[in-house]
Amino acid sequence: MTDVTNEELTALQAVLAAEHAVVYGYGVVGGRVDEGRRAEARAAYDAHRARRDALMREVRGLGAEPVAASAGYALPFAVADSAAAVRLAAELEDRVAGVYSDLVRAAGGARRSDAAAALREAAVRAARWRGGSVAFPGLAERTGQAGPTGTDPATASVTPAA
Secondary structure, eight states: OOSOOHHHHHHHHHHHHHHHHHHHHHHHHHHHSOHHHHHHHHHHHHHHHHHHHHHHHHHHHTTOOOOOOOSOEEOSSOOOSHHHHHHHHHHHHHHHHHHHHHHHHHOOHHHHHHHHHHHHHHHHHHHHHHTSOOSSTTOHHHHTOOOTTSSOTTTOSOEEOO
């Protein structure tokens, strides 16, 4: 196993789990979002799939078994129309940014740089979906304050379905 701390591997696996959930969530977004934003949803979906696949290779390269995707995930709210799909996309990006911030904190070197780039990309996508930015992208859920969608970020997430 390459020189990596347990904290770093745990954070890397958490990012992988979050990317699995985001890929699932963008499947929902793509099915509900208006035609005008469908290309944006597809680009985000493709970007998260690519990151997920790279993370799986990275975890394997460290001699660990990558965390598997769940069969399904519970969404933080009902997604019945395009407006809800847009809110979900922003929420997905906020959530994954938060998990990447944990990896930035735990990692060093190139892995830290890659995690910071992924956090930045998620923050930019969230701002595009939302139509505005937040002061510290990815950190709102760490404070327990209500997020931009009016939900408590500590409890509203895309989680594996029971």
